[in-house]
Amino acid sequence: MLSIIQAAGWPIWPLILCSVAALALIFERLTALRRARVAPDGLVDEVIAVTRQSLPSSDMLAKLSENSLLGGVLASVLKLTAADPRVPEPMLRQAFESAGQAAAHKLEKYLNALATISTVAPLFGLLGTVIGMIEIFGTQTSSGGGNPAQLAHGISVALYNTAFGLIVAIPSLMAHRFFRGRVADYLHDLEQASERVMQHLLRAPYRQLS
Numbered sequence: 553m554l555s556i557i558q559a560a561g562w563p564i565w566p567l568i569l570c571s572v573a574a575l576a577l578i579f580e581r582l583t584a585l586r587r588a589r590v591a592p593d594g595l596v597d598e599v600i601a602v603t604r605q606s607l608p609s610s611d612m613l614a615k616l617s618e619n620s621l622l623g624g625v626l627a628s629v630l631k632l633t634a635a636d637p638r639v640p641e642p643m644l645r646q647a648f649e650s651a652g653q654a655a656a657h658k659l660e661k662y663l664n665a666l667a668t669i670s671t672v673a674p675l676f677g678l679l680g681t682v683i684g685m686i687e688i689f690g691t692q693t694s695s696g697g698g699n700p701a702q703l704a705h706g707i708s709v710a711l712y713n714t715a716f717g718l719i720v721a722i723p724s725l726m727a728h729r730f731f732r733g734r735v736a737d738y739l740h741d742l743e744q745a746s747e748r749v750m751q752h753l754l755r756a757p758y759r760q761l762s
Contacts (some may be wrong), residue, residue: 652742680712
């Protein structure tokens with residue numbers, strides 16, 4: 553592998569940096585987009601059960617906010633409701649939308665960078681190949697002909713950059729598509745959970761008695 557890197561020349565180093573960055577981003581997103589960290593199963597039912605008769609304490613809201621991304625969305629709205637149990641429905645809905653937008657931003661973090669790597673890596677590879685071809689034909693011309701076997705070997709070495717660019721780009725693109733699909737599923741889950749909790753808060757007995 554080291555001999556291939558040395559033969560491909562300096563244009564391969566940006567591709568190596570892209571590969572390291574892509575691996576880091578994929579690992580980070582795999583960790584951050586686990587269901588337990590975004591929308592744990594049963595969390596909405598638990599929140600509804602706890603807030604059926606009264607609003608949770610500040611300590612419970614803090615724990616809920618740290619529980620997961622969905623927990624943070626629900627906690628931010630429950631804090632608003634705790635301050636004013638009869639908060640109007642438009643304000644309650646706006647609070648859910650604002651919290652949901654912040655959650656969506658966190659879910660989509662680094663995905664644009666991963667998409668950029670999948671787009672740029674083949675171009676870096678092509679650039680390396682073109683530079684290598686220019687150097688090869690320049691050497692052949694200056695030497696007054698050249699050995700066809702050496703020319704073929706030089707072209708194969710120049711193509712290392714294109715191959716490595718595709719090796720970096722294809723997994724990056726697949727990972728980006730995978731994470732995009734997962735984010736879309738999570739956003740749908742957050743929307744459904746928020747609607748359930750909002751309807752529950754609008755019918756809560758402490759809202760009617762306040």
